[in-house]
Amino acid sequence: MSEKKKPKVDSFYTQKMFGQQFALVPLTKPIKLSYDTDINTWGFLETSYKGFSFIGANAKKIGVQGQYVYGKVEEREYENEDLMPDEIVYALSSGGATWSTTEKKGSRYKKATSVEGKTNSYLLAERWFILSTKDEKSEGFFDKNEYLKSLKEKGIDGKMYNSDSLLSQFQETGVLEYFPDSIKAKLRP
Known part of the structure; x- marks a missing residue:
């Protein structure tokens, strides 16, 4: 009797670690969450996607629906020792920060x-994002209502997942509920 071969699955959906430090959770190809086991912090494996910077993005809760990844970048403190006194710091709707005179x-x-009592330390405003892997587009918003309106226009239900729960489920089963049905069928025994 010959053993039944398992169908091949793209490694995007099966890779659970990047080196020994980063646990991975696939979202929608090619975007993955990463959990830095050394400092116990969620982030994205990539630093950017189609013009959106993931630096500082909150990855504790994330939305995934079809071609879309969406979520929130929390307000955070930003420090830059190289800033000159006349430079103004800005949060960018596309993630990250910039400064200018x-x-x-x-x-x-x-x-x-400015953060009171701290030189060259600033609070960057919260913002929201929607990424489309099909259209290869990114959108950033400072206004939550505009973000919610855009989700609705795209037919996105806005469901958010807890990243810790996703990691546990992926490590245990290797399958996540938002994976395409064709991938789920190949991964299930």
Whole structure:
């Protein structure tokens, strides 16, 4: 009797670790969450996707639906010892931060506030994001209502997952509920 061969599955859906330090959770190809086991922190394996910087993105809760990954970048403290006294710091709707000696205008920028008693330390505003792997587009929002409106327009239900729960489920079963049905069928015994 010959043993039944398991169908081949893209390693995106099966890789559970990156080196010995990072536990991985696949979202929608090619975007993965990573858990840094050395410092017990969630983040993204990639530093950016199609113009959206993941640096500082909160990955404790994440949304995944079809081609979309969505979520929130929490307000966070940003320090830069190289800033000059006349430079203004801005949070970017596309993630990350920038600074300039001239005032920046437009919906892409939100002026950061100084942290009292700390030189060159600023609070970057919270913001939300929607990434589309099919269209290879990214959207960032400072206004939560605009974010929710965009989710609705795209037919996204807004369901959020707890990353710790996703990691536990993926480590135990190797399958996550939002995986494409064709992948789930190959991964289940």
